[in-house]
Structure formats: structure tokens, C-alpha cells
Amino acid sequence: MQKIKLALLFGGKSAEHEVSLISAASIYNNLDRNKFDVISLYINPEGKWRVVESPLESFTELKKGDFYSFLPWESVHMAQTIKADIYFPVLHGPYGEDGTLQGFLEMADVPYVGASVLASAVGMDKALSKIIWKILDLPVVSNKLLYEQDWLENRKEILTEIKSQFSPPVFVKPSNLGSSVGITKVNDFTLAETAIEKAFRYDRRVLVEEGIQGREIECSVLGNDAPIASLPGEIIPFREFYDYRDKYIEGKTSFRIPASLPDTTVKEIQRISITAYKAIDCSGMARVDFFLKEKTEEIILNELNTIPGFTEISMYPKLWEASGISFSKLLEMLIDFGFERHQKKKRIRGSFPK
Numbered sequence: 001m002q003k004i005k006l007a008l009l010f011g012g013k014s015a016e017h018e019v020s021l022i023s024a025a026s027i028y029n030n031l032d033r034n035k036f037d038v039i040s041l042y043i044n045p046e047g048k049w050r051v052v053e054s055p056l057e058s059f060t061e062l063k064k065g066d067f068y069s070f071l072p073w074e075s076v077h078m079a080q081t082i083k084a085d086i087y088f089p090v091l092h093g094p095y096g097e098d099g100t101l102q103g104f105l106e107m108a109d110v111p112y113v114g115a116s117v118l119a120s121a122v123g124m125d126k127a128l129s130k131i132i133w134k135i136l137d138l139p140v141v142s143n144k145l146l147y148e149q150d151w152l153e154n155r156k157e158i159l160t161e162i163k164s165q166f167s168p169p170v171f172v173k174p175s176n177l178g179s180s181v182g183i184t185k186v187n188d189f190t191l192a193e194t195a196i197e198k199a200f201r202y203d204r205r206v207l208v209e210e211g212i213q214g215r216e217i218e219c220s221v222l223g224n225d226a227p228i229a230s231l232p233g234e235i236i237p238f239r240e241f242y243d244y245r246d247k248y249i250e251g252k253t254s255f256r257i258p259a260s261l262p263d264t265t266v267k268e269i270q271r272i273s274i275t276a277y278k279a280i281d282c283s284g285m286a287r288v289d290f291f292l293k294e295k296t297e298e299i300i301l302n303e304l305n306t307i308p309g310f311t312e313i314s315m316y317p318k319l320w321e322a323s324g325i326s327f328s329k330l331l332e333m334l335i336d337f338g339f340e341r342h343q344k345k346k347r348i349r350g351s352f353p354k
Helices: 015-030 060-065 100-108 117-124 124-137 149-167 189-200 242-248 263-279 315-322 327-347
Strands: 002-010 036-043 049-052 088-091 144-147 170-174 185-188 204-209 214-223 233-235 252-254 286-294 301-305
Touching: 002 015, 015 036, 015 060, 015 088, 015 327, 088 100, 088 144, 088 327, 100 117, 117 124, 124 144, 124 204, 124 263, 124 301, 144 149, 149 189, 149 204, 170 189, 189 204, 214 263, 214 315, 214 327, 233 315, 263 286, 263 301, 286 315, 286 327, 315 327
Parallel strands: 002 036, 002 088
Antiparallel strands: 036 049, 144 204, 170 185, 170 204, 214 233, 214 286, 233 252, 286 301
């Protein structure tokens, strides 16, 4: 059987650059070499790229050598032609998960793994996704969206509005970022201004969200037009919340996989996950995050990640393992879904018939 040539894209211009390297290494280690030949494309923090041996190389080695531009009008281009059957973006955050890279791959008319331009952009934008879900009567967390210019001009009024709308704790986060980068849990409103300033370092739009007291639940979704949901899992944070350091450096947070939940709650979480997934026209994969309120056990939809973490301790692959799909099989299914979506798109007429 002829092997599939798969181009693994990782790194990128995001604050989640290092997370991408870890995820790409896990994917690389779990791809069946009897079925796939892997081409590793590293994108540096400046957005330039080069072919490397693998994502297992050290950061020092990855940075060595000549880098090239995606732009056709720049003078330095790679002479070698890269021919891949399908592309697998593993870039978390802006310029990789937000539809930017997906648009480039669409223009190149090549198959790729994961969500389309639209779903990637909406899934990345926590504020916009919540607006869509609220229209569908999905139970989203109470929130307030702040714009940087408004903040610069009216910060005192905005802080007063936050105090009147919420009771502490609240979460302050960039609207377009992931992996808990730039997020602060504010237990005292005297610290809200500092938290908002921190979030604005990563995005021009910031969300202030109600801090839900309760359990953190995650559910993995897989598929295109007929997606399926995994068994939910529970995160038990080591600190106040599941932050970047604990996700990717210390690993002290513990997990219950699957979560100990009544069957009715499991089914409702799976239903909401699939509904939220389809609402933004997602494809391939996503991890959907929830809160389960402490006293009422009300399910609250938090956010959706179209390129979830793929490290060895990441919830997305671990939830599928608990649901009967191994890491290696999961990757094969994601690649198949990428081919399927591309083939369906090719069947759609691209121009008006003469």
C-alpha cells in the first residue's frame, strides 16, 4: 500500500508557539509509519518556515538554517518543491488556529486536517462563538466584551460596570487566544484593572466572564457532517484554575477520565458539544469545555477549541482513548475526515455555468 505523504505544520507566530511544538511531537510519535511519510514544516515566531527533520528536534536545532516566506513576492524562496497529499496544522492560537493558515491552504486547494476558515475563526473568537451559541439557547457563561479603545478612554466607567454586573470571582481573558495564555482569575475587584491590562497585551478585545464555582468538564468531538462526542472528562486544577504552567510545564493538575457523572448529564454534555460544534460549522475535531455548577449541577458551556492540545497528557486524545479510540487511530480518522471534506468541497461548483 502506498504511503500517504503528510505535512505536519507547527510552531507559528502565536504566544502558544511552544505548546505547538509539544503537540506536534506527540502527533509525530503516534503516526503509523507504515501508513504515513511525514514532512515536518516548522514555522518560526516571525512567520517564516523551513523543512526540519522532525518536531522532536530541540528549539536550538529548529532555529538553525534558512527560513522562507509564504509570500510569493518576497525574494527568498525555497527551491525544493514540497509535495504532500494532506496537511496537518498543529498551530495553537492566532495565525494557526484562527483561520489564517486555513485560508492559505484553501487558496492552495489542498486537503488539510481540522476546521475550515469560518469555523476556525469563530471557534477562536470566544466572544463571537458565545453570541452564536446564545442565539441557539445554549447555556453560555455570563460575560462582558471590552474593546481596547473604549478601555483607554473610559476605564473608570467600565470598571464600575463590571462591579455592578458581576460578583467576584471573574475571569479576564483575551478574546482570541488559548491554552490559558493571558487569563487571570480575579477574586478581588481591586485587581481587575491589572488583569484587564494583561489581557490587552494579547488582543484588542477582552472578555470578562462570571467565575463559575463548580467542576470543570471537557468533551471531545470528532467528525464532519455527522460528528460524535466522547465520554466527558473532569479537570481537577492544582491551582485556582487550569493555567498554562500546569497544562504544559508542571502537569500537577489531575484528571478523572471519564468523569463521574450521571448518564443523563453525560448525554446532555455530549448533545450540547455536538450542537455547539455544528453551530459554527466545525469539522474534523474540537474540544468543548464546560462548567458544572457546584450546587445546582447546571451545565454551562464555556468555549470550543478547534485545534486542542495533542500532548501526551492533553484531554482531547485521552478522552477518545477512554471512549475506545487509540491515539494512532484517532490521527488516522482525522486525516480521513480532512480528505473527505476536501473531496466534498471539490464537488461544489466553483463558478457560474456558461
